[in-house]
Amino acid sequence: MTAVSDALPPVPDPALVSALAADLDASDFRSEPLRRLWGEEADDALGRGVREPLLRAVDGDSSALATLGRLLVLGMPQPAALVSAALPRLGAEGLAALGLARVSGADAVPTALVRPQSFVDADGIGEWWIASDLDELALGTELPADHVLGVGGASRTLAELIVPTPVGRALDLGTGCGIQALLVSRHAGEVVATDVSSRALAFAALNARLNGVSNITFQLGSMFEPVEGEAFDLIVSNPPFVITPRVDGVTAYEYRDGGLIGDALVEQFVRSAPAHLTPGGIAQLLGNWESVSSGSDPSTGPGAEGSTTSGLDRLESWIAPDLDAWVIQREELTPLEYAELWIRDGGTTPREPTFGRMLEAWLDDFAGRGVTAVGFGYVLLRRGAAGRAPLRRFERLSQPLSAPGRALRDGLAAHDVLGDGIPQTLVTASDVTEARHYMPGDDDPSVIELRQGGGFGRTVSADTALAGFVGACDGELTVSQIAGALADLFDVPLADLWAELEPRIRELVQDGFLVAAS
Incomplete structure (x- = not known):
């Protein structure tokens, strides 16, 4: 037991x-x-x-x-x-x-x-006192199944991802100790915090009172059941997304295990959340998604013999095509790496006899369902404006991120701006630098790179025309003026140059290298 x-x-x-x-x-x-x-x-x-x-x-x-x-x-x-x-x-x-x-x-x-927990958000620096259950260091043993986790790495990651925009109503689904609800309360008129664990809600309510926060209400229940029929401007969730085999001898921790098979909890969230978003409302969560061999995933249909459906492709199939969707996969683990990670997370080490049995159970579960890898990352959904082409980005980013919440906000705004076409006047973002690489003795660069110092830290390869365009974006000249000057400089037809530059400029605006002049 x-x-x-x-x-x-x-x-x-x-x-x-x-x-x-x-x-x-x-x-x-x-x-x-x-x-x-x-x-x-x-x-x-x-x-x-x-x-x-x-x-x-x-x-x-x-x-x-x-x-x-x-x-x-x-x-x-x-x-x-x-x-x-x-x-x-x-x-x-x-x-x-x-x-x-x-x-x-x-x-x-x-x-x-x-424990005191410091934070930095758009409103400045602050600190909460956060109560939670004793951890494995204090207990000296494996965590109990109903353990209420304090502020861990996943909590801090989600906090950095939340789009910093004032909202009327927000929902923290699976609040745990309440840290996300507290953070969201700083820019929301009202926050509803839910959890399937009454123990977690007790800690969350204590933490709200302890830190003098009064605009959070707490409701007991699974997933969206406690807020049936309600809509929110912002939904955040660090849900119990860990994939755990359903066998005796493997503890199902309430704080990380949603009780479903594989990545079904993430699927349920992304399918259900849009019904609870107001127009323009945003849902953000952390999650895992499985890559599976052909024939193992009925939701994506049959695949070619020996093929694998990636986790990102499966996730995309769960999201309604009219929604804005921005998914960033941060890492991908093999079944063995994933099993070891979460067995250790529960406080069981390889020195203990139960470790091997739990590892076998995890690997058997993955093998039985044809799982070849497990991705981890961030999901953002938005109910965008009617009549606009939705944003659909499913990408892999492994580099360090700086202020990703602001980068997501700015990326959404850029998508909206581009819906009306490329802005007439653009400015190169202040964190963008250019690197040129030359072969010894050459006068012309063999490689030109545009590098982003903040946000998602992207690096973009550029040719001389694109680099010249970005270099000229100082807010003084219009886009058409710069393109015309470059066409004259390179002695090429303007239409041909623009056909090549236009999609690249759109990408740079979307990714924050170029911004509309104010």
Whole structure:
């Protein structure tokens, strides 16, 4: 039988939560003070799951910050007297009443973590206190099936992807500890946060109160069931998309496993979300999608013998053709790599006898369904304007991304602008540079590259005509004037030059190398 948490979910009692927030604020319980307390090297080691350097750094330190760091960041028991001194308004007993600890003899034993989480968005720099279940480092064992995860890498990734546009109503589907709902609340009038786990909703409600956020409501239920018939300007989701075999001996974690076969949960989301979008509304999620051998995926029809349907092609087939769709695949893993990743994520290492059995179960599941690879990436859907050709981008990007949320916003805006044709006057974006490569002794470059410093960090090969066009886009000359000058320079018919340049210019506008002059 799969283990579940022994600790009860937290109780967001308003008075107690207010006392906790005041105590954490008074002790300066925030990321930078904690990092200074135990040092950058120890803080970085904790991010890798190693806590010994941190413990050495605060050994014998009974200050409020050190006590709370050991108790709430590491999940280690502390003397109740020290905890009450560190939390003078709440006390150890109040922390227990909130469901975040229990008092056992002379000690306060944590039953949850509370960690500061800094963030940067369009409105500036901020920080939340985020409560979640004890992690495997604190538990010293495999995570229970109903574990409520804190802020992990996927949460931070989705936060960076959210298009930074003010909206009226937003939905955080599968809210978990509530971090996305909190972030979205900063530019939404109202946020609805849903989850299939009542335990997760309790943590999310506590975190909203702890951080003084009042425009979020919480609803229990699976997928879109709690918001049937409702529409939103923005839907965000870090859903439980992990592909897990449905066999005994393999734990199905609520925070990452949606209970469906293969990538069916992602399919269900992209098929269902559009019905809950307002005109112009956007849905964004993280997900996995499988590449499958021919005959294994009935949704895409029969394939040639020995062929494979890529995950991106399968995903595209699930999205209605009249929707704007922008999908970015960040990585692709083999079945073995994928299985190892998620077995370790649950706290099981190769040293444990269960590791091999779980690995076999994963590989058997993939083999039985003809899965050859699993992609991971980002999905953006938009209900675009009627009568406009939809945006359809399905691409693979592995390079580092800078402010991808703004890049997605600008890409959508560029698509809308291009619907009326190439703007009359263009300006080269400030982050674009040009690199030219020459063979020794040559006067003319053999390779010209346009490089994007921000956004998606794209590199585009250019010929001398396209490079000349981009170089002339300073907002003074119109597009037609620049094209005419280049036709004269290269002594070619303008119509021929424009036929070659026009689609390349469109691509550069779409990708943010060129922007409409203001």
